[in-house]
Amino acid sequence: MFVTGHNAEDEKEPAPSAASIRDVAKAAGVSYQTVSRVINHHPNVSQKARDKVTAAMAELGYRPNRAARALANGMDRAVTVLTSNTNLFGYAETLGGIEVAARAAGVHVAIRVLPSDSPEDIAAAVDQVSDPRSGAVIVLAFDREGSQALEALPATVSWAGAAESWLGRQSSLAESPRLTWYDDTAAARTATEHLLDLGHRTVHHVAIPSSSPVGDRERGWKQALEAAGAPVPEVVQPHGWSIAGAYDAARELLLDPDVTAVLCGNDDQALGVIRAANDLGLKVPEDVSVVGFDDVPAAPYFTPALTTVRFDFAALGRRAFELLELGSGSTEERAPLASPALIVRESTGPAPQGRTAARTTPPPQHLRAAGAGAEPRHKEDR
Amino acid sequence: MFVTGHNAEDEKEPAPSAASIRDVAKAAGVSYQTVSRVINHHPNVSQKARDKVTAAMAELGYRPNRAARALANGMDRAVTVLTSNTNLFGYAETLGGIEVAARAAGVHVAIRVLPSDSPEDIAAAVDQVSDPRSGAVIVLAFDREGSQALEALPATVSWAGAAESWLGRQSSLAESPRLTWYDDTAAARTATEHLLDLGHRTVHHVAIPSSSPVGDRERGWKQALEAAGAPVPEVVQPHGWSIAGAYDAARELLLDPDVTAVLCGNDDQALGVIRAANDLGLKVPEDVSVVGFDDVPAAPYFTPALTTVRFDFAALGRRAFELLELGSGSTEERAPLASPALIVRESTGPAPQGRTAARTTPPPQHLRAAGAGAEPRHKEDR
């Protein structure tokens, strides 16, 4: 189990300097082009030659030089993921899915983050990945950064994207089957209907950032409300993804006794809303029902356990990779993505007869002063 | 805001096929070596030539070919991050820190995940990144997968690592200043002392996976207990990182009325323990105090808000990158890493006089059947 000391024997030689295709050829007693053929699985190589080459490669510890290969091919077998974020659940999970698929296909994966949606930052990132010779790119277009990068990508690079559904439906993009997405609108509709079915007069909505002025989840929520003839309250739009934003907004929102059901843009926000309810002396779900999106691993362990919509982001990532068609040529059958599923747990319940009035006590100490523990480390706003 | 349609004009030309150094040279009226010199910031170029070249590059949209460069240099300016995980907070955050530092230094970042700690998987991953020509590697050695990969890395590759502290203190590795870590042992000691100071007779420990048989956090916990003359209970070691594991283990553990304080290996586990306490009719912190590690963004919004130890993983990632010394040559001053800090919130309190007895009601429906919502999507065990 303990580290032994980094193969000190390796350091004796004057520098073995990596065996090349010619070294292998010499050792195998063939020309180096034959070695190349073996490496590239060309059909026209005798079994005997192939065996000799394989043996020589193993003996010399031959390792193809990616750079030389990319240079000669005019193309590297690599994909770089363009994303504004590496931490948020959906992003990290999608990245993980891409990596799994790429690894299986023998494709290298790189990552480039979009630090902001400023034109300069977008341009710099797009410029960096715009060289078709250095591989394909997958952009995570769940937000403004991503969709703007997508927009700015030159037509010369091979790309694919995981996006919000509105983007996928854009005519200009819909023509090329390079975008995957989940139907956020339908998912939000389902979640809203669940709340309405529970007898809530209407549902309020706390939104996450979106790549468009009106997010898909917001759209679905509104559709469900209108279909049911329920009033459509104003959307609560905290700045950014931070839980603090949702918490603060909810402390305002929940003062209104008419608010008995809140659909949140994601599970993090839902947590903030639940906590805000607690701090105002409101019980979830007795006084107010809360729904999230994503189904993060922690959701079943919240108090109360969160009712939420599950998305399989890893599958989304895998699909995005498939769209690149970097596979071994064969157009494999693509299993359809499973639809998002509403997972009903404890945070939603029947509409209260008369909702408890909110206690307007101040937030707990640890959430009060900025920097006193309210996630000062994290970039919260954009 | 809406996508306009992928620069259709770009597609008119028969294929501009990327300007090369020679095209630039021709346009600028110089030899192509001069262009190379400009690109590489060589001193011996007249200002006039430099200007012409710069202009030509801009006009032609010149973009250096990374592969050609890597081939000629025998080395790519890239770093690949070797990690078992992309989702867990500490990992994702460290990755983010590395990306930031690498981007600032103009270094590409790739990622390779270690799907398991099986010898084959470790070997395959190490083999993939072992070519010094394709850049440096940073391994996230917070667990067995990572530390084993570190161990298997050939001495020929340029590497650095973010690790647990025991690894950093290994003599064989300590000689080379390529490892960063936080003092997990001291942090755990502090957290345990906090609990002891609150009057708890002893502290129980639920552990996360570690890269060594005895994790650093476990070690620190034990040290604090022994220093205080408190009994050292058996460590609870659920399999893997899953919250479910911690939850299940805690439902067992908390049956014992002597358990009044639990130090958890990370915040996720702490959430599971809190939920288990709830489900057993125990109040946190009145009946049992709970401490986590990491300070995830959600921690302040748990109910109760979590007392935990904050680590700046992004800084750890940045530091790991610095250790590669890929910077512009100058050995910049390295700011010391801030020490982990205990953040006291609501989940810890004075030891109870007599602890409530646990109600042995069954777990809530949504946590009962596997696949019924208890994070069936995620690889929980290893």
Add this chain to the structure above:
DNA sequence: ATGAAAGCGCTAACAG
């Protein structure tokens, strides 16, 4: 200060 020439390791036409 600048140009000419060689070669990094590999693939891809070509010949045989």
Add this chain to the structure above:
DNA sequence: CTGTTAGCGCTTTCAT
């Protein structure tokens, strides 16, 4: 089936 001959785009001597 296998070997020969050219480059891919760039950096690095070496001249000038």
